[in-house]
Amino acid sequence: MNTPKPRVLLIEDEKTIRRFVRVAIEEEGCSVIEAETIAGGLVEAGVQKPDLLILDLGLPDGNGIDLIRDLRGWSEVPILILSARTQENDKIDALDAGADDYLTKPFSVGELRARIRALLRRRLRNGDGVSPVVEFGNVTVDLSRRLVLRGDETVHLTPIEYRLLATLLGHPGKVLTQRNLLREIWGPSYVESSHYLRVYVGHLRQKLEIDPTQPRHFLTETGVGYRFQP
Amino acid sequence: MSCCRKKTMTSENPVDAPFSEKLKPWQRLLLTVAACTATTLLATPLLGHLDLANIVMLFLLTVLLVAITLGRGAAVLASILSVLLFDIFFVPPRFSLAVENIQYLVTFSVMLATGLITGQLAAGLKQKAREAQMRERRTRALYDAARMLAGALTKAQVVDIAQSFTHEQLEADSLILLPEDHAHPVVAAAGTPCKIDPLLARIAEDSGTTVRNHELSGSGYAALYLPLRASMRTRGVLAIAFRTDVPSVADDDVALLEALASLIGIALERLHYVDVAQSTQLKMVSERLRSSILSALSHDLRTPLTALVGLADSLFLIKPPLPTVALESAQSMHEQAARLANLVGNLLDMARLNAGEINLRREWQPLEEVIGASIKLIGSALVAHPVKVSLPADLPLLEFDAVLLERVFCNLLENAAKYAPVNTNLDVVARLAGDYVEVEVGDRGPGFASDNNDRLFDMFVRDESVAGKPGTGLGLAICRAIVEAHGGTIHAANRPQGGARISFTLPRGTPPILEEESV
Numbered sequence: 092m093n094t095p096k097p098r099v100l101l102i103e104d105e106k107t108i109r110r111f112v113r114v115a116i117e118e119e120g121c122s123v124i125e126a127e128t129i130a131g132g133l134v135e136a137g138v139q140k141p142d143l144l145i146l147d148l149g150l151p152d153g154n155g156i157d158l159i160r161d162l163r164g165w166s167e168v169p170i171l172i173l174s175a176r177t178q179e180n181d182k183i184d185a186l187d188a189g190a191d192d193y194l195t196k197p198f199s200v201g202e203l204r205a206r207i208r209a210l211l212r213r214r215l216r217n218g219d220g221v222s223p224v225v226e227f228g229n230v231t232v233d234l235s236r237r238l239v240l241r242g243d244e245t246v247h248l249t250p251i252e253y254r255l256l257a258t259l260l261g262h263p264g265k266v267l268t269q270r271n272l273l274r275e276i277w278g279p280s281y282v283e284s285s286h287y288l289r290v291y292v293g294h295l296r297q298k299l300e301i302d303p304t305q306p307r308h309f310l311t312e313t314g315v316g317y318r319f320q321p
Numbered sequence: 322m323s324c325c326r327k328k329t330m331t332s333e334n335p336v337d338a339p340f341s342e343k344l345k346p347w348q349r350l351l352l353t354v355a356a357c358t359a360t361t362l363l364a365t366p367l368l369g370h371l372d373l374a375n376i377v378m379l380f381l382l383t384v385l386l387v388a389i390t391l392g393r394g395a396a397v398l399a400s401i402l403s404v405l406l407f408d409i410f411f412v413p414p415r416f417s418l419a420v421e422n423i424q425y426l427v428t429f430s431v432m433l434a435t436g437l438i439t440g441q442l443a444a445g446l447k448q449k450a451r452e453a454q455m456r457e458r459r460t461r462a463l464y465d466a467a468r469m470l471a472g473a474l475t476k477a478q479v480v481d482i483a484q485s486f487t488h489e490q491l492e493a494d495s496l497i498l499l500p501e502d503h504a505h506p507v508v509a510a511a512g513t514p515c516k517i518d519p520l521l522a523r524i525a526e527d528s529g530t531t532v533r534n535h536e537l538s539g540s541g542y543a544a545l546y547l548p549l550r551a552s553m554r555t556r557g558v559l560a561i562a563f564r565t566d567v568p569s570v571a572d573d574d575v576a577l578l579e580a581l582a583s584l585i586g587i588a589l590e591r592l593h594y595v596d597v598a599q600s601t602q603l604k605m606v607s608e609r610l611r612s613s614i615l616s617a618l619s620h621d622l623r624t625p626l627t628a629l630v631g632l633a634d635s636l637f638l639i640k641p642p643l644p645t646v647a648l649e650s651a652q653s654m655h656e657q658a659a660r661l662a663n664l665v666g667n668l669l670d671m672a673r674l675n676a677g678e679i680n681l682r683r684e685w686q687p688l689e690e691v692i693g694a695s696i697k698l699i700g701s702a703l704v705a706h707p708v709k710v711s712l713p714a715d716l717p718l719l720e721f722d723a724v725l726l727e728r729v730f731c732n733l734l735e736n737a738a739k740y741a742p743v744n745t746n747l748d749v750v751a752r753l754a755g756d757y758v759e760v761e762v763g764d765r766g767p768g769f770a771s772d773n774n775d776r777l778f779d780m781f782v783r784d785e786s787v788a789g790k791p792g793t794g795l796g797l798a799i800c801r802a803i804v805e806a807h808g809g810t811i812h813a814a815n816r817p818q819g820g821a822r823i824s825f826t827l828p829r830g831t832p833p834i835l836e837e838e839s840v
Contacts, residue, residue: 105624105627105628107625107628107631107632108624108627108628108631110628110632110635111628111631111632111634111635112631114635114638115631115634115635115638118638149620175619175620175623175624175627179682179724196623196624196626196627197623197626197627197629197630197631197658197659197662198627198630198631199630199631199634199655199659200631200634200635200637200638201634203631249838250838251838284833285684285685285686286684286685286686286718286832286833286835287835289684289685289686289687289690289718290687290718290835292690293687293689293690303689303693304689304692304693304710304712305693305696305697305708305710306693306697310694310697311690311691311693311694311697312694313691313694313698313723313724313727314682314722314723314724314727
């Protein structure tokens with residue numbers, strides 16, 4: 092344990108929820124900073140420079156989405172959203188504003204710890220620079236040589252399929268909204284043509300998943316977007 | 322034309338006519354005779370002092386005055402009478418029709434012709450002036466009606482304005498028929514004594530032209546049906562019933578009524594859009610209120626449940642570990658709280674779905690994806706029940722709300738897993754069926770108790786065969802609400818090879834074209 096403990100800023104107004112989330116974070120070997128309001132959270136984020144931010148969207152002094160927008164102006168810290176709202180729009184807005192992942196209440200501690208681990212891991216890896224070779228399942232993708240192997244066989248991808256794959260692989264574990272993906276890969280005029288995205292994700296699954304009907308790596312976040320799970 | 326107009330004016334509009342025409346014909350006759358007699362009496366003493374030619378002038382003046390005050394018919398009568406009286410009382414031999422000097426016949430003819438012509442001209446002039454006056458009055462009345470209609474706030478006000486206008490201008494009753502009234506000819510105005518021929522009203526509305534039926538006038542039925550045309554569409558029909566038996570309606574009157582009808586049409590259209598704007602506003606406000614109540618409720622119910630689930634889980638993290646019994650309790654707490662959360666979710670969903678029209682966020686997408694996402698979402702419930710998905714290769718994109726359809730699959734799969742024996746497969750099958758795609762979720766469990774299962778989709782109804790198992794009877798009701806909102810149907814049955822099967826349909830529609838990628 093030479094490296095300092097990662098610090099997690101938890102912004103949540105419910106005391107009981109803070110209590111068990113704190114336990115879960117500490118179990119992951121991190122130290123916890125707590126805040127109850129957006130204003131307090133922003134101050135702590137600026138002063139303490141946390142490695143991960145866990146944010147409840149429904150805070151008493153405003154909308155958590157505004158905090159994300161403010162924060163993204165000067166910080167790249169990963170943000171995990173806790174939302175009691177079932178409306179997909181809130182999640183999409185938060186993700187579009189720059190959040191990395193979300194959990195819908197109620198969630199189990201197991202899920203929470205898995206998300207914390209994934210986000211912290213990504214932060215570390217970002218520090219090292221991205222490796223050009225990504226492996227998942229029996230698939231190996233060499234981004235520097237634009238080479239996709241399934242087992243030993245080369246998989247042929249169309250240019251758009253490859254671009255979609257590269258974009259997804261570039262953000263492992265992060266939920267990418269439909270809007271984001273459409274804009275990035277097809278361009279701004281396709282933002283409303285979500286069927287393109289759906290069909291091409293289907294192609295990737297056909298070519299790279301063992302069971303395309305029950306994918307394990309290219310996951311759908313229904314009504315929100317997609318997530319690549321290594 | 323001018324003759325016809327005159328007849329209309331004299332016979333149909335006694336109210337509008339000037340003083341002289343309020344008189345009955347025999348009174349006018351009497352006045353004419355009296356005027357001619359008076360002239361004779363006045364001129365008799367002057368005989369001898371005045372030349373006969375000047376006495377002729379007095380008679381011509383009388384004819385002129387009669388023509389101006391009593392109209393054309395009286396003028397004709399006065400001309401003839403004047404000639405006779407002049408002949409009898411002034412032309413020698415006096416007191417007989419005989420004429421001494423034949424040249425008086427020229428005097429008579431010129432006198433008669435002059436009388437008739439000046440009488441005609443004078444009466445015509447008078448008539449014209451009166452028509453102009455009446456037209457001006459009607460224009461002003463129409464202008465007033467337009468002003469009032471522009472300020473009308475309700476349909477009843479529009480009806481009142483129309484009624485008083487037709488009453489004052491034409492002595493007629495009017496009714497406004499609105500489109501929804503056609504099926505059952507209910508009338509917008511209360512208490513107007515006038516019957517409607519629904520067929521004529523329908524013709525007027527459909528053709529957009531005025532329909533007249535003079536045979537109906539005087540019978541208590543409306544004789545004129547004018548469409549209320551506005552810029553968007555015909556807003557209804559204005560029916561006019563004359564109180565007296567009218568042989569024909571003057572074109573002027575029809576033109577006036579058509580002008581009125583278009584004013585009413587515009588007023589009704591304006592009121593319609595005021596209504597639309599108000600109800601849209603109201604709907605928006607109530608929609609916002611409903612959604613904020615539901616999300617507040619959702620937040621308030623989920624927060625303590627989240628704490629419960631999380632706190633139960635965190636008992637596992639205590640070091641040194643708690644005794645097994647305590648951990649088992651913690652596990653049960655977690656499960657029960659999760660079940661409660663599920664129930665709350667179902668109830669809130671049902672409230673959302675039941676509260677009126679569902680806002681579907683429909684997008685074209687492959688069915689495969691939502692099935693995969695559903696299986697992943699409830700993965701823990703399916704550990705002992707592997708799901709076999711078989712979809713035809715040519716299954717087109719379907720247009721649906723993915724979040725809601727995910728609820729359908731989750732509910733159906735969870736149900737199936739709950740009732741089927743452990744380690745049996747669940748099946749998800751889709752097939753093309755005409756304009757629909759039929760999707761089926763089946764299990765290899767005991768099946769339903771009976772074959773008549775449509776009641777299972779009602780709220781809080783559960784199959785007899787599942788009496789002992791936990792559940793609320795909401796899951797299938799939610800499924801039905803969602804499927805029906807998408808324009809499909811849902812049914813439950815037993816599979817021929819055993820097990821239960823729930824199948825639903827989704828309309829295929831016309832999928833968008835996907836531009837091929839140039840490789």
